[in-house]
Amino acid sequence: MGLVLLYTGDGKGKTTAALGLVLRAVGHGYRVIIAHLMKTLIYRGEYVGEYLAIKKFLSGYVDVFSLDPDQHLTPRDVLKTALSRAMEIKPFLLILDEVNNAVTNGYLTTREVIDGIKSLSPEVNVVLTGRDAPREFMELADLITVMEAEKHYFNKGVVGVEGLEW
Numbered sequence: 001m002g003l004v005l006l007y008t009g010d011g012k013g014k015t016t017a018a019l020g021l022v023l024r025a026v027g028h029g030y031r032v033i034i035a036h037l038m039k040t041l042i043y044r045g046e047y048v049g050e051y052l053a054i055k056k057f058l059s060g061y062v063d064v065f066s067l068d069p070d071q072h073l074t075p076r077d078v079l080k081t082a083l084s085r086a087m088e089i090k091p092f093l094l095i096l097d098e099v100n101n102a103v104t105n106g107y108l109t110t111r112e113v114i115d116g117i118k119s120l121s122p123e124v125n126v127v128l129t130g131r132d133a134p135r136e137f138m139e140l141a142d143l144i145t146v147m148e149a150e151k152h153y154f155n156k157g158v159v160g161v162e163g164l165e166w
Helices: 014-027 041-058 075-089 099-104 110-118 135-140
Strands: 004-008 032-036 062-066 093-097 125-129 143-146
Touching: 004 014, 004 135, 014 032, 014 093, 014 125, 032 075, 062 075, 075 093, 075 099, 075 110, 099 110, 099 125, 110 135
Parallel strands: 004 125, 004 143, 032 062, 032 093, 093 125
Antiparallel strands: none
């Protein structure tokens, strides 16, 4: 197990920060795995953006795993697939996007996530994102960033903006 970075809190930017690390890692030629554990097709901007980037520029550097309603995949299925692939290719970076929410909502246990992370090679750094990070993840983390909303346009009645929220 390498470093564990945790992005949590009620503010925006957790997934965005993780995807920024993907760009940085790939820029250095490192392999990356992104596992979306709770996001559905409403977040198609992330999927399409990743798909286009991977197809055109990042093929061979990034693997993406996400929920697929047609295949009835659960967050547990996505986690297992991503961890299995990480054990196989030993990427520099493994993003477990919205894993905190998957635990909070009862789809995963902290123990299965932590055991999975600890089973990885030392060269694999892991990023955990999502609101309400479990205490156990905070204890495991080498870096914790809490995103707080100082001001948000939601308070002015502006509902989610495509391209900014998803």
